[in-house]
Amino acid sequence: MGIIVQKFGGTSVGTVDRIQNVANRVIEEKNRGNDVVVVVSAMGKTTDQLVGMAKEITPSPDKREMDMLLTTGEQVTISLLAMALNSKGHPSVSFTGWQAGIKTEPVHGNARILDIDTGAIKSELDRGKIVIVAGFQGMTEDGSITTLGRGGSDTTAVALAAALKADKCDIYTDVTGVFTSDPRYIKNARKLYSVSYDEMLELANLGAGVLHPRAVEFAKNYGLPLEVRSSLEKEAGTLIEEEVKMEQNLVVRGVAFEDDITRVTILGLPNSLTGLSTIFSALAKNHINVDIIIQSMTEAQTTNLSFSIKNEDLTETVKVLEKHREQLNYDRIEWESGLAKVSIVGSGMISNPGVAAEMFEVLSANEIQVKMVSTSEIKVSAVIENSKMIDAVDALHNSFKLSVSAVKA
Ligand code: ASP
Ligand code: MG
Secondary structure (H helix, E strand, O other), rough: OOOOEEEEOHHHHHHHHHHHHHHHHHHHHHHHEEEEEEEEEEOOHHOOOOOOOHHHHHHOOOHHHHHHHHHHHHHHHHHHHHHHHHHOOEEEEEEEOOOEEEEOOOOOOOOOOOEEEOHHHHHHOOOOOOEEEEOEEEEOOOEEEEEEOOOOOOHHHHHHHHHOOOOOOEEEEEEOEEEEEOOOOOOOOEEEEEEEHHHHHHHHHHHHHOOHHHHHHHHHHHHHOOEEEOOOOOOOOOOEOOOOOOOOHHHOOOOEEEEEEEEEEEEEEOOOOHHHHHHHHHHOOOOOOOOOOEEEEEEEEEEEEEEEEEHHHHHHHHHHHHHHHHHHHHOOOEEEEEEEEEEEHHHHHHHOOOOHHHHHHHHOOHHHHHHHEEOOOEEEEEEEEEEHHHHHHHHHHHHHOOOOOOOOO
């Protein structure tokens, strides 16, 4: 007998019927003899609706009040699920993030978990109860309610599993696992039986969308096995763990993509020791996430610097750069929106040369212009036009033999 943490996402708890279904899945796990801790998201699109209401009042709602508002979503689900379990004869108790002992840094909207005091959860488990915890929320040292960033319930689940030394963390969702690409857009995408933490980190960061990247980071740090699986179907999902067998010797295991990217270029930036640090610390202070960075030495005195951000951060980025204009002394800023990033990911790349070459051949054969490139040991990303994104993913997915039809039984 061990401890299992189960997490159910918004769609899985989207209606009262679905909550009853979740209760049954929880009971099955409990009946296997395990202690069960359940983490849930807000029902369906609740969080989006709450954000919408706030935006009807003001375009830039107070961050503290926003957290106060958004954390109500998860509280609806925990109480309903506890009622469902209790009425099915399985004693359970619901906890908010703070009742569950989740302490975060004092950042509204995107706080990191600092520590979890598992005392309350453990004593309820010892009484034989099923413990249900609201995802996505915590509390600061001085008692302010915080949220962990959109999609943060995954992180709650993994962090709790690590703190409780759980045997496993199952992430139940509306897909049956992690796919070679997003099956909503790529018809031939197929489910992977396993991926490594590093591959999943790249896939999560690159917009595969199934898991919150910080959840994967946490799981990797604690060597905690994760499984992504369906809340409606019983089939096995995708296991995320350290060592993964090469499936059909695939060098590339997935093609991820993400749109709404803007490339910002600073032209004529004087070469100095502090230019880059000034720019990127100013952006970081304003919580602007910068992705690909390219610096080119054009002339002896000045350099051009390009970096990519999300479209939604453009106004703020320009504001920050303009604020530092005198200090940085650059010529001008340009930007191009409507871009997308397409990435191939696979640990097999480390020992197989020619993967990037094949990617660029495929893109050029499809007349797709590459605007920025970045690589890691297990990933190659190319920034291209939004309008070519799906074509590019499709072509890469086929070329790297990821399609259903490409797999020999
Ligand atoms: N309800 C939150 C969101 O929609 C957290 C989560 O579902 O993980 O982002
Ligand atoms: Mg999610």
